[in-house]
Amino acid sequence: MAEFFQLLIIGxxxxxxxxxxxxxxxxIYKATEMVNFxxxxxxxxxxxxxxxxxxTWGFNFWLGLLAAMAVMAVFGFLVDxxxxxxxxxxPQFSIVILTISLGFIFRAVAGMIWGQAPLSLDTPFxxxxxMGGVVIGHDRLAIMGGTxxxxxxxxxxxxxxxxxxxxxxxxxNQLAAFYVGIPVKLVYSGVWGLAAAISCVAxxxxxxxxxxxxxxxxxxxxxxxxxxxxxxxxxxxxxxxxLIIGIAEPFAAAYLPEVKNIIGYLIMFAVLMLRPxxxxxxxxxxxx
Amino acid sequence: xxxxxxxxxxxxxxxxxxxxxxxxxxLLLAAVFLAPVxxxxxxINELTRVLIYALAGLGLMVVTGFTGQVSLGHAAFMAIxxxxxxxxLTQGVPFIFSLPIAALTSGIVGLMIAIPASRMTxxxxxxxxxxxxxxxEDLVIHWESVTGGNRGMVVDPPALFGYEIFxxxxxxxxxxxxxxxxxxxVLNILRxxxxxxxxxxxxxxxxxxxxxxxxARTKVLAFLLSAMLTGLAGGLFAHFIQFLxxxxxxxxxxxxLLLMIVVGGLGTVHGAIFGAFLIGLLEAxxxxxxxxxxxxxxxxxxxxxxxxxxxxxLFIIFEPEGVxxxxxKFRTFLESFPxxxxxxxxxxxxxxxxxxxx
Numbered sequence: 326m327a328e329f330f331q332l333l334i335i336g337x338x339x340x341x342x343x344x345x346x347x348x349x350x351x352x353i354y355k356a357t358e359m360v361n362f363x364x365x366x367x368x369x370x371x372x373x374x375x376x377x378x379x380x381t382w383g384f385n386f387w388l389g390l391l392a393a394m395a396v397m398a399v400f401g402f403l404v405d406x407x408x409x410x411x412x413x414x415x416p417q418f419s420i421v422i423l424t425i426s427l428g429f430i431f432r433a434v435a436g437m438i439w440g441q442a443p444l445s446l447d448t449p450f451x452x453x454x455x456m457g458g459v460v461i462g463h464d465r466l467a468i469m470g471g472t473x474x475x476x477x478x479x480x481x482x483x484x485x486x487x488x489x490x491x492x493x494x495x496x497x498n499q500l501a502a503f504y505v506g507i508p509v510k511l512v513y514s515g516v517w518g519l520a521a522a523i524s525c526v527a528x529x530x531x532x533x534x535x536x537x538x539x540x541x542x543x544x545x546x547x548x549x550x551x552x553x554x555x556x557x558x559x560x561x562x563x564x565x566x567x568l569i570i571g572i573a574e575p576f577a578a579a580y581l582p583e584v585k586n587i588i589g590y591l592i593m594f595a596v597l598m599l600r601p602x603x604x605x606x607x608x609x610x611x612x613x
Numbered sequence: 614x615x616x617x618x619x620x621x622x623x624x625x626x627x628x629x630x631x632x633x634x635x636x637x638x639x640l641l642l643a644a645v646f647l648a649p650v651x652x653x654x655x656x657i658n659e660l661t662r663v664l665i666y667a668l669a670g671l672g673l674m675v676v677t678g679f680t681g682q683v684s685l686g687h688a689a690f691m692a693i694x695x696x697x698x699x700x701x702l703t704q705g706v707p708f709i710f711s712l713p714i715a716a717l718t719s720g721i722v723g724l725m726i727a728i729p730a731s732r733m734t735x736x737x738x739x740x741x742x743x744x745x746x747x748x749x750e751d752l753v754i755h756w757e758s759v760t761g762g763n764r765g766m767v768v769d770p771p772a773l774f775g776y777e778i779f780x781x782x783x784x785x786x787x788x789x790x791x792x793x794x795x796x797x798x799v800l801n802i803l804r805x806x807x808x809x810x811x812x813x814x815x816x817x818x819x820x821x822x823x824x825x826x827x828x829a830r831t832k833v834l835a836f837l838l839s840a841m842l843t844g845l846a847g848g849l850f851a852h853f854i855q856f857l858x859x860x861x862x863x864x865x866x867x868x869x870l871l872l873m874i875v876v877g878g879l880g881t882v883h884g885a886i887f888g889a890f891l892i893g894l895l896e897a898x899x900x901x902x903x904x905x906x907x908x909x910x911x912x913x914x915x916x917x918x919x920x921x922x923x924x925x926x927l928f929i930i931f932e933p934e935g936v937x938x939x940x941x942k943f944r945t946f947l948e949s950f951p952x953x954x955x956x957x958x959x960x961x962x963x964x965x966x967x968x969x970x971x
Contacts, residue, residue: 360736362685411930416815419929421683421739422875426925429868433919441915539915546747549740557737587751590744597729597741 327458332575338465338534340571341472343589345527346548347555347563348479349520355558356496356516359409359420363428364524365545367404370431371397371525372537373439376446386449390529394522401521405514428542436539443536450533464533471530475523476564492516550593556603565604615948626804645789649782657781658853659893664788665849667889668795670873671882672842675799677871678880679808680835681815682738686726686746687870690840692753692862693719694847696760699768699857708771712848719844720837727836731829738832746867753859765858768851788849795842799882802838811835815880843870865918872921876928878937887936895924934958 350364361367375393378384384392408427412419450467453460483489495502495512503509528541535541548563551570555562570589577588584591596603617624617631629635649657673687697718701711730741753760760766771778771787778784802808810831813821822828851857869892877888899917932939938958946953 360739408926408930415933416681417736418677418681418683418879419933421685421736422871422925423929425685425868425871426922426929429915429918429922430926433915433922436915436919546743550744553737553740583755587748590748593744594729594741597732597737601729601732601737 328579330459332579333572334459334461334465335575336572337568338468338571339574340551340568341468341564342527342531342567343544343548343551343571344564344567345472345475345530346524346545347551347567348476348560349524349527350545350548351552351555351558351560351563352479352520352523353516354552355560356492357405357413357513359413360424361517361520362421362425362545362549363404363431363542364520365548366428366431366435366542367397367401367521368524368528368545369537369539369542370400370435371521372446372528372532372541373435373444374400375525375529375532376439376444376537380444380446386447390526393529394525397525398518398522400518402514402518404521405517406510409517410510410513428545432539432542439537439539441539443538445536446529446532448529448533464530468530468534471526472564475526479519479523479560488512488515547589550589553593554596554603556605559603559605562603562605628800642793649785654781657785661781661785661788661853663889663893664785664792665846665853666870666873666892667886668788668792668849669843669846669870670877670885670889671792671795671799672839672844672846673870674839674874674879674882674885675802675811675842676835676839678874678884679803679815680811680832682832682835683736683871684742684836684839685739685864685867685871686742686744686749687839687843688862688864688866689742689746689749690719690723690843691847691850691866692749692859693722694844695768695851695857695862696753696766696847697844698848699766699851700759702769708773712845715848716841716845719847720841723836723840723844724833727833731832731836738836743864746864750859750863753862760857760859763859765856768855768857770855771852784852788853791845791849795845796882796886799838799842803882807831807834865921868918868921868925872925874935875925875933876935878935879933881937883937884935891936 346364346368349367350361353359353361353364371393374396375389378389378392379386382389404427409420409423412423448464448467450463453462454466455461483493491502491507491512492515494505495507495509499509502512528537531541531544547570548567551566552563553566554569555564555566570592573588573592574585578585581588615631615633619625624630629638648660652660669687669691672690673684677683694715698711698715701714702708706714726741726745727738730738754762756762757764771784773787778787803812810821810826813824813826814828814831814835818828821831847862854861873888873892874885875888876891877886878884899920902920903916928935934941942958945957
């Protein structure tokens with residue numbers, strides 16, 4: 326039983342990270358109808374930026390995290406404003422190719438700046454707690470706590486703030502939002518910034534568990550699987566999809582080691598077969 | 614400027630629109646068939662590599678260029694083709710059977726991905742293909758009895774009817790003939806109802822559906838064809854590199870294939886071929902560039918994918934029609950001189966409307 330809870334905790338914390346990244350691009354997808362294949366790499370860049378603030382420049386952890394989030398928000402904003410905005414209105418595949426190429430560029434540039442060798446980022450979450458035989462690392466607790474905080478903040482932001490409501494409006498109907506005076510372009514770039522800041526948090530929370538390296542961005546692919554499981558376009562779905570994959574992984578590693586790397590994708594294919602619209606369907610057949 | 618006077622409906626589906634086509638393509642055909650006479654072994658090998666890439670690119674073009682579904686996992690189909698072919702050869706299956714079986718296997722696996730993914734609109738096929746590529750890479754590593762895992766796998770030289778092909782020029786002809794057959798096949802499909810519905814699905818799924826085209830079926834068939842062609846290229850590639858290992862078919866190869874068709878020109882058969890030549894050129898340029906750059910940047914393992922990404926971004930933003938599109942514009946400029954107008958090729962923009970219904 327203790328082993329079960331142990332694996333569950335590991336899975337939950339891992340799943341929270343997938344969920345956070347997945348939420349980042351579901352947010353972008355909902356707002357702008359674009360799928361950002363570079364989200365994982367934006368997370369990777371965010372982790373490196375936080376590393377620079379905290380380790381290289383010796384900032385306090387929380388201050389460094391906030392600074393990194395701010396930098397990443399500007400970064401995401403600029404990625405949209407400078408590059409991605411140019412191809413709005415082009416066919417869908419242009420956007421796919423554009424964002425996945427951006428991911429490769431980020432990876433290459435990050436490798437040049439911070440090097441290929443894995444770096445470690447010290448967080449205040451060290452040590453473990455023992456709860457009835459289940460050993461829980463504080464870093465894992467921090468991931469779960471951090472996810473709850475971030476998700477709550479996003480929910481409140483989208484529900485009550487002026488900008489959040491503008492984002493929802495722009496995501497539902499671009500043209501109508503523009504007519505009622507919402508600065509759609511600005512809102513879109515803002516969504517990109519917000520998503521980048523969220524994935525920065527995810528990356529920093531994950532940093533004590535996996536070291537920081539330019540290839541961390543490939544985690545984003547698992548987050549895609551998470552979003553598909555949850556039903557592309559649903560924020561709670563993305564989080565739950567992430568949790569499902571996260572929980573499946575350590576259990577697969579313990580009981581079915583052959584499939585431990587691909588279990589998430591297998592679940593995704595199973596979901597596509599059985600319930601292609603995902604667990605929390607938000608995409609319906611378009612009616613004309 | 615040539616004005617085509619059409620007197621017959623069949624003229625619309627003819628490969629050669631006018632005598633100019635016949636002349637130039639005959640010249641090209643003669644050139645590629647005579648190339649081994651003039652070139653030494655190194656260049657024949659390079660040319661063979663380009664032709665194999667062109668075949669794989671043609672496969673990707675069917676699904677991405679003609680049907681509008683981006684696949685980020687076509688390296689996996691090359692891997693399936695290559696490993697199936699190599700494995701069958703070790704089991705004593707002759708080359709002439711094992712290559713089609715490899716292509717077919719790849720196609721069937723492609724079906725298994727496309728059928729669930731094509732039930733949904735949007736980007737599901739892209740994400741499924743990306744995940745699929747990772748699953749295949751993992752499978753290649755772990756299924757050691759067939760693939761040799763990380764140790765890799767040696768591929769025997771091909772043998773046609775008991776005659777072993779060792780010389781580079783002999784293999785060049787094998788690849789060339791298969792490529793020409795594949796191009797003819799794709800061109801033929803493009804003018805058939807299936808090809809027309811692929812283009813319709815690419816341009817607008819909704820209007821295609823309204824016209825009675827079965828969108829999901831079209832996507833699945835396109836994916837099948839595409840996976841088969843790419844699997845065939847994989848089988849040929851296996852002989853070319855003679856040693857298979859899992860990292861040969863990583864995500865970088867998928868991106869390279871994508872780069873090829875985007876740079877070459879999305880949505881045209883020419884694009885796949887142009888793209889293959891350009892990527893051959895690009896690889897040579899990158900290796901020169903690596904020597905020129907300061908070692909801190911030049912030896913970065915991420916440099917090559919980064920450059921690929923940069924080129925892709927630049928092409929998508931500034932010339933989404935690729936090199937072939939540029940050439941078409943240039944030709945139109947010459948043909949209609951002095952009446953060429955920039956707006957002839959102005960891209961249409963459409964307002965973004967959500968695919969999610971409320």
